[in-house]
Amino acid sequence: MPREKQKRGRRAEQKAQKDDSKHEYDDALEAPSAKRIKPSDDTDQNAEASYEENADYIPLAMGDDQGDIEETADAGNGDMPFYGLLDTDEQEYFARANEMLEANQFQDAEERNLFVESVYQEANGKELKIACSQGCSRLMEKLISMSDVKQIRRVFGKFLGHFLHLVQHRFASHCCETLFIHAAPAVMQKTPKAPPKKSEDGEDETDLSLAEMFMSVIEELKENWGYLLTERFASHTIRVLLLVLAGEPVDVTSKDSVVASRKKERLGLPAAGAQEESTPTQKRSVPESFEPALKKMMADMVSGLDDTYLRALATQPIGNPVLQVMLFLELCHFGKSSAKDPKSILRRLVPDESFEEGTDSATFIRGLLYDPVGSRLVETMVRYMPGKVFKNLYKNNIRDRIGSLSRNSTAGYVVLRTLERLGKDDLQSAMDLIIPEVPGLVERSRLIVPRVLIERCVIRNVDTKPFAQALEEAYDADPTTRLRQMLRLGEPTDKMVEDEEDEEMGDVDEGRMERKHKTHTGGSSTSAAEKLHGSLLAQAMLTVPGPLSELVYSSLLAQSSETIVQLAKEATSSRVLQQALTLPTSTAQFRRQFITRFQGHLVELAQDNSGSHVVDALWSATKDIFFVKERMAQELAQNEMTLRDSFLGRAVWRNWSMDLYKRRRGEWTARAKGIERDPASNEGTxxxxxxxxxxxxxxxxxxxxEAAAANA
Structure with a gap:
């Protein structure tokens, strides 16, 4: 009998093991997925015992009062409905439509509206598919942002009945946010009653007004607030819905906004119709039915949580921003008197308004001061809480520790909000406690607290001479080296964030910019954020007459022309030069000595993105030094062709009125000296x-x- 052929050695054994593992994997795929089993009572008791031992972690869904929340979470985490997929032709069409809307190269608004309407006709019946599509959900956001009230009502009607699932979807939740934001300005418009119309897909079009649609959304989500409060995607939409119901502005473009994360994509597309009239910084009037609905919505969100777990929500990354919005609405929208209610969110978080040592409120606040998430809630409290409560909080928890708090990278932001509310005497005391920490803050480039302190001292008319002396001692005594230390001049810059400098400069409250380091051969690099903060501090110092501004002005005069040109070409430091040339604290004597450093470099700076702004500032800086302005204009005129070949150079040529300089020198001279000529004033003169x-x-x-020909 012939023997069976068998492979020998390690290769045969390895192949056999692979075959066995493959069969096990296939069996696992074919087996039904295990369903999540609800923990038994014994498991809950054991869990509670373990949580008591480890008090640092407190879960949000445990205890007798959390049963409803857990069941709601199970219901919310169920299978998401599948609305279908777009076929290949539909995907290609919507992709091209997305590109056209992104380019926004329409001749006028009418042409754009016609295109949007044609896309809506093609998307009829497929709105839910598009909203849940990874590739086409952005198109739905762009369409909504460009829609008029009628089109928004149409989309809103298509989404009704599906919001519970849409707000939890990774892509559709952004469409819901955009829909709420652009529907908010039109909630006061009344919809004429008319018989329901049949749409092209055979469905009845709703005749509800936008206000009634918002009420339907609340009715649809009301049983799930406890779960949606900490849901990854739905929490963003809930914040927007809260602000819309209150009539508060919804600004998703600000980096310091709690409505959306800093990573959210900003479409930046023009609105249409009624949306063009509203701005994100204006409060809106809302129907009377919104206020009781908002109160009930906020009460339902926190009614299932006892005080312990409500405090745990303060350090939860997803739930904390929603808690901030609710606390803001409670203190600002409903009035600070609402904080006296024992059931209010503020009183449940800090029941002891005295904040004395040893109380639960003091312990809770001190635990949040150094927490990256919880400190944001303390900022909201400090900014909006009633004056009496704030004074107790400042007196017992912040006043004596404000110096050490300013050293911390997290608690320092609470110090900023505190300085904004202090009066003159308290601000003077706070400055005395912060002054000893100035050398350490300068060394670690934590300059936000000194900058805000200077700004508040100017507003409250507090003497800044002691603070100027502290800054002078913190920096080098040599004026040349001092400016280099302030602006981090000549040090390597982190390339990862260098391109964001221009954008960051426009942000008043720059948010919580983290220091990013990149290892180089010669040591660690200086991040763009550090350069930015140094520039902002120097600009704040320039606004204060006296020793503070003199520190910067003397340092600028000590620099060479090459260094000044280098400063003018950097995005952050060029702002310091512009302020030094145009602020009221800039004296004629300083400008007469400083402006000459730019002569011979105007053409070079005029073609630079940052330097061109400095050249524009020289026009107003030389208003009372006409002979210097004339020399500079002559230098620009000699390089006319070079400037005209550059986009930035043409802007400088126009801002300096160089065409007038070449053709009508007298008019240019009058304009250069600030003399406005009125043609009617020539009579009799x-x-x-x-x-x-x-x-x-x-x-x-x-x-x-032509007139003579017409008369003939």
């Missing part, structure tokens, strides 16, 4: 009237000839 150009004379002759 003996001055020569303004001469007309050849083109104007030709137009007059042509008009006279």
């Amino acid at each position: 003996g001055e020569r009237p303004k001469s007309k150009s050849k083109l104007e004379l030709a137009r007059e002759r042509f008009a006279a000839k």
Whole structure:
């Protein structure tokens, strides 16, 4: 009998093991997925015992009062409905439509509206598919942002009945946010009653008004607030819905906004119709039915949580922003008197308004001060809580520790909000406690607290001479080196964030910029955020007459022309030069000495993105130094072709009125000196009237000839 052929050695054994593992994997795939089993009572008791031992972690869904929340979470985490997929042709069409809307190269608003309507007709019946599509959900956001009220009502009607699932979807939740934001300005418009119309897909179009649609959304989600409060995607939409119901502005573009994360994509597309009239910084009037609905919505969100777990929500990354919005609405929208209610969110978080040592409120606040998430809630409290409560909080928890708090990278932001509310005497005391920490803050480049302190001292009229002396001692005594230390001049910059400098400069409250380091051969690099904070501090110092501004002005005069040109070409430091040339604290004597450093470099700076703004600032800086301005204009005129070949150079040429300089020198001289000439004022003064150009004379002759021909 022939023997069976068998492979020998390690290769055969390895192949056999692979075959066995493959069969096990296939069996696991074919087996039904295990269903999540609800923990038994014994498991809950054991869990509670373990949680008591480890008090640092407190879960949000445990205890007798959390049964409803757990069941709601199980229901919310159920299978998401599948609305279908777009076919290949539909995906290609919507992708092209997305590109056209992104380019926004329409001749006028009418053409754009016609295109949007045509896309809506193609998307009829497929709205839910598009909203849940990874590739086309952005198209739905763009469509909503460009829609008029009628189109928004149409989309809103399609989403009704599906919001519970849409707000939890990774892509559709962004569409819901955009829909709420752009529907908010039109909630006061009444919809004329008319019989329901049949849409092209055979469904009845709703005749509900936008206000009634918002109420339907609340009715649809009301049983799930406890779960949606900490749901990853739905929490963003809930914040928007809260602000819309309150009539508060919803600004998703600000980096310091609690409505959306900093990673959210900003579409930046123009709105249509009624949306063009509203701005995100204005409060809106809302229907009377919104206020009781908002109160009930906020009460239902926290009614299932006892005080312990409500406090645990303060350090939960997803639930904390929603808690901030609710606390803001409670203190600002409903009035600070609402904080006296024992059931209010503020009183449940801090029941002891005295904040004395040893109380639960003091322990809770001190635990949040150094927490990256919880400190944001303390900022909201400090900014909006009633004055009496704030004074107790400041007196017992912040006043004596404000110096050490300012050293911390997290608690320092609470110090900023505190400084904004202090009066003159308290601000003077706070400055005395922060002054000893100035050398350490300068060394670690934590300059936000000194900058805000300077700004508040200017507003409260507090003497800043002691603070100026502290800064002078913190930096080098040599004026040349001092400015380099302030602006981090000549140090390597982190390339990962260098391109964001221009954008960051426009942010007033720059948010919580983290220091990013990148290892180099010669040591660690200086991040763009550190350069930015140094520039902002120098600009704040320039606004204060006296020793503070003199520190910067003397340092600028000590620099060489090459260093000044280098400063002008950097995005952050160029702002310091612009402020030094234009602020009221800038004296004529300083400008007379400083402006000459730019002569011979104007053409080079005019073609630079940052330097061109400095050249523009030189126009107003030389208003009372006409002979210097004339020399600079002559330098620009000699390089006319070079400037005209550059986009930035043409802007500088226009801002300096160089065409007027070449053709009508007298008018340019009057404009350069700030003398406004009125043609009517020439009468009786003996001055020569303004001469007309050849083109104007030709137009007059042509008009006279046409008039004569018409009369004949």
